Amino acid sequence: MIAKKVLLVGNFGVGKTSLIRQFVLNEFSEDYISTIGVRVSTKIVNLNDEQIKLLIWDVAGTKDDEKVPKAYFLGASAAMYVFDLNREETYLNLKNQLETVRELSGLKDILLVGNKKDLLTLNEINQVKKIVEIPIDLITSAKENENVEDAFAILAKQSLK
Template sequence: MAHSTDNATLRSGLTLSGNASYLFKIVFLGEGAVGKTSLVGRFVYDSFEGDYLATIGTDIHLKMVQVEDTSVKLVIWDIAGQDNFAQLRRAYYMNASGAFFVFDTTRSETIARIDEWINALRTVTGEIPLVLLENKVDLESAILQEKKDEIISKYHVKMIPTSAKEDTNVEEAFKEMTAKILLKARKKGMKPI
């Protein structure tokens, strides 16, 4: 999957037209090299690229999904995790309906700044559905279960073990997120488009 040097790139050939009942923006948060791009690639294109190429700014992808009998178009923002993009990230969070925080289970430092990431997100978006993705579970974990449980309890979120490489729980994570966003939208009285 090629990366663009633009700050925000909509993958070529994708359009916003289609027969979706709802349109939701989902953002991916997390440190660099945790597998955000690989998870998005696995879900949107059913592919996995093993070579790491840092995302520059953000890449935007589209995917239609079904939740029960409802057709939903997801606008997925794969946001760079490197610190030099911190100021841009806040702008990318605008109008997000939900967020995935991704960490690499083999690198404990990738979860160390979770408070900073979530606070920056919520400063812009308020309370939106959040799902934690423990990525690279095909490898041995370096993070204690107690730390994971502490985060789940603190943020009242679901944590889903994933592997983009092995295609473990990737589709399930997106279905979970989409269902949470749809439920919140309906509770707020949002009507289909």
């Protein structure tokens, strides 16, 4: 079995912890508990007849002007940037945010995930897609467990590159 460090990053309150809880524990809570610093969860996934132990680093959310310690990013094999489909301020500056993650982590490909699909209509989601200047890799709902497994499967694949 191989272990891979993967990161979940993005603004505060976008649902990073909820995505991880849904993936690792199959549970969802409406209660918002802010992550302080970083929280590490693990889950073993099977990919191409190989077991991978994902060390999932839930990096505390920030505002655009706050800096995340570079040490959190060191040694990461893959990263997912999560934004809230329902909060414009979390996706207006995505190009710069992703560039910062690339610089800090040294990773080329960052998985871009729009979360909280359950709060919007299909028409509203399409409007968000028009506003976001770069392709969104996946639209998820931690609450309804929609595309959560897929997001982490893609992350696991990226960690092997």
